[in-house]
Amino acid sequence: MLKRKHLWWQELTKDEILEDVKNTDIAILPIGATEQHGPHCPCGSDYFNALGLAEKVAGRTGVMLLPPLPYGAHPYHHWYMPGTIPVGYDTHTALLCDIIRGASQAGYKKFIILSAHGQVASTLVAMNKLGLEGHFVLTMHWYDFLRDNQTDLETPMVHADEAETSVALYLYPQYVDMSKAVDDGGTPLIDAKFQIKPGMAAKPGMMYHFEGTFARPEYLELKSGVIGTPSLACKEKGEVIVNKCVDYIVEVVNDINSRYAVGEKPPVDR
Ligand SMILES: [Zn+2]
Secondary structure (H helix, E strand, O other), rough: OOOOOOOOOOHHOHHHHHHHOOOEEEEEEOOOOOEEEOOOOOOOHHHHHHHHHHHHHHHHHOOEOOOOOOOOOOOOOHHOOOOOOEOOOHHHHHHHHHHHHHHHOOOOEEEEEEOOOHHHHHHHHHHHHHOOOEEEEEEEEEEHHHHOOOOOOOOOOOEEEEEHHHHHHOHHHHHHOHHHHHOOOOOOOOOOOHHHOOOOOOOOOOOOOOOOOOOOOOOHOOOOOOOOOOOHHHHHHHHHHHHHHHHHHHHHHHHHHOOOOOOOOOOOOO
């Protein structure tokens, strides 16, 4: 449970952090992106989603929240789109590593990088670099918790769509204008049946959506910037999604706590 007076690292003094690490040495680094989310959702959607999930997890478990990253790494086809500010993979990977290294100096032993944006290409590289240094790091992308129809969604989560817009309506409705929402999308360069979309359960013969150059650059391909069906979105679906994701992350935190005492690092070292 939360014992410190504020949720976030940046709101605490050094001494308050050093006191709190005696209660829990698990820290979550929420990472989002600055990316256009169609005509109806804000460019900070992924950032706000990461904050919303992380705050709810910290409220239930007491884990530390590291200062979040509003910029994210992006696949090649996101670049050059107005409203989107991508960080290169090398920069982003280096940033993630430096943040975890810095936080570990205060005594944190277990880290969860919680991403609300598709940036596995940098989170996985960062996690492996940190693993070689002996750090215990889990990386999560929130849409992975939506697979196998665990929610009431009618469409698999992609971008500024039913899922993301529902979460936006639940967490930050003041930035959403549903009168501007349009259902839209592009045409993949090979048959869509081979591609596992975010939020879609994998079947044999399918490739993960970041395993290929499946799409033309978005600034050429997309009219609205939406990929999916935001017209199906509602606040109630968003609440279900957020609660499912938070439950899952809390379960992971509880598992770590059941296996390792505070101050004990899981044996990642050689
Ligand atoms: Zn998004």
